[in-house]
Amino acid sequence: MKITTGLFSVLAFLISLHVQGQDLTENTFGKGLVNVVAKDSSYSANFSLRMQSLFTSAWNISEDDGFGDVEANFLVRRARLKFQGFAYTPKLTYKLELGLSNRDISGASVYNGDTPRYILDAVVKWNFYENFELWAGQTKLPGNRERIISSGSLETVDRSLVNSRFNIDRDMGIQLHHEIYPGGNFIIREAISIAQGEGRNVTAGNIGGLQYTGRLELLPFGDFADYTGADFARETTPKLALGISYDYNNNAVRTRSNSGTYMLTDDGFFETDITTFFVDAIFKYRGISAMAEYAHRAADEAFARNADGTLTGDAVNIGSGFNVQAGYLFKNNIQLLGRYTTIDLDDQVTQLVEDQYTLGLSKYIVKHKLKVQTDINYTDLNLGLDDNLTYRLQFELHL
Numbered sequence: 001m002k003i004t005t006g007l008f009s010v011l012a013f014l015i016s017l018h019v020q021g022q023d024l025t026e027n028t029f030g031k032g033l034v035n036v037v038a039k040d041s042s043y044s045a046n047f048s049l050r051m052q053s054l055f056t057s058a059w060n061i062s063e064d065d066g067f068g069d070v071e072a073n074f075l076v077r078r079a080r081l082k083f084q085g086f087a088y089t090p091k092l093t094y095k096l097e098l099g100l101s102n103r104d105i106s107g108a109s110v111y112n113g114d115t116p117r118y119i120l121d122a123v124v125k126w127n128f129y130e131n132f133e134l135w136a137g138q139t140k141l142p143g144n145r146e147r148i149i150s151s152g153s154l155e156t157v158d159r160s161l162v163n164s165r166f167n168i169d170r171d172m173g174i175q176l177h178h179e180i181y182p183g184g185n186f187i188i189r190e191a192i193s194i195a196q197g198e199g200r201n202v203t204a205g206n207i208g209g210l211q212y213t214g215r216l217e218l219l220p221f222g223d224f225a226d227y228t229g230a231d232f233a234r235e236t237t238p239k240l241a242l243g244i245s246y247d248y249n250n251n252a253v254r255t256r257s258n259s260g261t262y263m264l265t266d267d268g269f270f271e272t273d274i275t276t277f278f279v280d281a282i283f284k285y286r287g288i289s290a291m292a293e294y295a296h297r298a299a300d301e302a303f304a305r306n307a308d309g310t311l312t313g314d315a316v317n318i319g320s321g322f323n324v325q326a327g328y329l330f331k332n333n334i335q336l337l338g339r340y341t342t343i344d345l346d347d348q349v350t351q352l353v354e355d356q357y358t359l360g361l362s363k364y365i366v367k368h369k370l371k372v373q374t375d376i377n378y379t380d381l382n383l384g385l386d387d388n389l390t391y392r393l394q395f396e397l398h399l
Contacts, residue, residue: 029366029369029370029399030366030367030369030370030398030399031046031048032046032047032048032399033047033048033049033399034046034047035047041090042087042088043085043086043087043088044085044086044090045083045084045085046082046083046084046085047081047082047083048081048082048398048399049079049080049081049082049398049399050078050079050080050082050152050396050397050398050399051076051078051079051080051396051397052076052077052078052079052151052152052394052395052396053074053075053076053077053394053395054074054075054076054077054157054392054393054394055072055073055074055075055392055393055394056072056073056075056390056391056392057070057071057072057390057391058070058071058072058388058389058390058391059071059388059389059390060386060387060388061386061387061388061389062386062387067389068386075103076101076102077101077103077158077394078099078101078103078104078151078152079099079100079101079104080097080098080099080100080101080104080120081097081098081100082095082096082097082098083095083096083097084096091126091127091128092124092125092126092127093124093125093127094123094124094125095121095122095123095125095139096119096121096122097119097120097121097122098118098119098120099117099118099119099120100118104117104118104120105117105118109262110204111198111202111203111204111207111262112201112202112203112204113203113204117200117201118201119138119200119201120138120170120200121137121138121139121140121170122137122138122139123135123136123137123138123139124136124137131178131179131180132176132177132178133176133177133178134174134175134176134177135174135175135176135177136173136174136175137172138170138171138172138200138201139170139175140169140170141168141169141170141171141175141193141195141211141213141247141258142175142177142191142192142193142213142214142215142245143167143168143169143213143215143245143247143276143278144162144163144166144167144168144245144278144280144293144295145241145243145278145280145282145291145293146159146160146162146163146167146280146291146293146323147159147163147167147168147169149227149228149229150228152368152396152398153228153229153368154228154229154368155229155230155289155325155327155335155337155360155362156229156325156337156339156358156360156373156375157360157373157374157375157392157394158392158394160293160323160325160339160341160356161321161323161341161343161354161356162293162294162295162321162322162323162341162343163293163323165256165295165317165319165321165343166256166276166278166295166296166297166317166321167295168211168213168247168257168258168259168276169199169200169258169259170199170200171193171195171196171197171198171199171200171211171258172195172196172200172202173193173194173195173196173210173211174193174194174195175191175192175193175194176191176192176193177189177190177191178190178191185219185220185221185222185223186218186219186220186222187218187219187222187223188216188217188218188219189215189216189217189218189219190214190215190216190217191213191214191215192212192213192214192215193211193212193213193214194210194211194212195210195211195212195213195258196210196211196258197209197210197211197249197250197252197257197258198253198254198258199254199258199259207253207269208249208250208251208252208253208269208271209249209250209251209252209271210250211247211248211249211250211252211257211258212247212248212249212250213245213246213247213248214245214246214247215243215244215245215246216243216244216245217241217242217243217244218241218242218243219239219240219241219242220240220242221237221238221239221240222237222239223239224239224241224284225239226284228367228368229289229291229368230289230327230329230335230362230364230367230368231284231285231286231287231288231289231329232329232364232367233284234286234287234329235284235285235286236286237285238283238284238285239283239284239285240281240282240283241281241282241283242280242281243278243279243280243281244278244279244280245276245277245278245280246275246276246277246278247275247276247277248273248274248275249273249274249275249276250273251271251272251273252271252272252273252274252299252316253269253270253271255314255315255316255317256316256317257274257276257297260317261314263304263312263314263316264304264312264314265304265305265306265307265312266306266307266308267306267307270304270305270312270314272299272300272301272302272304272316273299273300274297274298274299274300274316275297275298275299276295276296276297277295277296277297278293278294278295279293279294280292280293280294281293287328287329287330287331288326288327288328288329289326289327289328289329290324290325290326290327291323291324291325291326292322292323292324292325293321293322293323293324294320294321294322295320295321295322296319296320297316297317297318297319297320298318298346299316299318301316302315302316302318302346302348302349303315303316303348303349304316315349316349317345317349318345318346318348318349319343319344319345319346319349320343320344321341321342321343321344322341322342323339323340323341323342324339324340324341325337325338325339325340325358326338327360329364333363333364333365333367334361334362334363334364335360335361335362335364336360336361337358337359337360337361337362337375338357338358338359338360339356339357339358339359339360340355340356340357340358341354341355341356341358342354342355342356343355350383351382351383352381352382352383352385353381353382354379354380354381355379355380356377356378356379356380357377357378357380358375358376358377359375359376360373360374360375361373361374361375362374368396368398369396369397369398369399370396370397370398371395371396372393372394372395372396373393373394373396374391374392374393374394375391375392376389376390376391376392377389377390377391377392
């Protein structure tokens with residue numbers, strides 16, 4: 001309770017500094033509530049907030065009974081405070097992002113001090129030499145493209161099932177980023193990371209081994225004018241980015257590498273090496289945007305076992321997934337998009353295959369800063385399980 005009160009006190013103080021009475025600001029919508037640079041250029045600070053309100057309705061569909069009863073709910077999907085800028089020199093930047101929605105802060109356990117997990121990002125980035133940048137702190141690992149793109153900059157209501165099943169999310173550690181220009185418009189970007197391997201906001205120390213991640217990205221036709229979802233820039237020449245990532249979590253103790261359930265045994269933790277592999281691509285041209293991703297996860301031993309060899313009931317989420325989506329942004333900033341996703345978990349764990357078909361519609365009022373998005377999803381399950389039809393409507397505001 002004290003932490004929550006403190007967060008809102010800070011928010012109220014920052015806003016009062018900038019908007020007392022009828023004072024006017026030179027900021028424009030979507031550029032942050034507070035955006036200042038020190039007179040001696042020794043620091044800058046940008047403060048913004050964003051929220052997503054989501055309505056969902058879902059029906060189970062069985063071969064025998066047809067449509068089941070509708071389930072509907074409203075949810076504050078995301079509510080976040082963001083602070084960013086530079087300190088001392090523009091070559092030293094920082095980002096602090098706090099999550100306030102129930103989904104952002106859920107997961108309190110002994111491993112994070114039995115407290116809400118407010119901190120999403122707390123990272124410093126130092127451009128110490130030419131095109132080399134060193135990151136330190138907690139932030140997203142250089143994994144799949146869909147995860148790296150901000151949840152506020154998606155051209156869909158939310159990320160695909162491939163991301164939810166296989167992404168490697170945020171963690172605490174260090175990263176080295178670099179880019180080179182071999183000739184013409186060609187760009188090559190590399191990133192390597194060493195992280196703790198157990199996810200964000202962990203306070204109980206490193207239980208297993210470390211997590212190692214590498215990513216290589218090729219942009220043969222030059223950089224994108226806008227790297228977010230949807231082609232707002234209406235690229236006049238085709239733009240393509242190809243990426244490949246590999247993640248190795250040594251002695252991992254959670255079912256989804258650095259996220260999921262901790263695998264407990266009768267004498268401590270079950271540890272196993274987990275690898276996750278991604279291949280992805282994004283394309284934009286004249287209002288057309290397309291993205292595809294493939295993910296594969298494997299483990300030395302998928303099933304958690306006690307000291308005597310008996311199964312604990314926990315299993316690593318191994319298998320593969322594929323997602324492809326494409327959309328077109330009309331000149332009135334309405335976008336129509338289709339997506340196909342398939343999840344094929346390893347037969348060692350289950351023979352479940354999950355296929356999902358999505359049709360989405362978005363109205364961008366101020367690009368991703370103010371938008372309304374809706375979609376309908378049909379999920380086809382094998383093994384005699386009921387299929388599912390889901391409708392979603394989401395409003396996004398980013399100040």
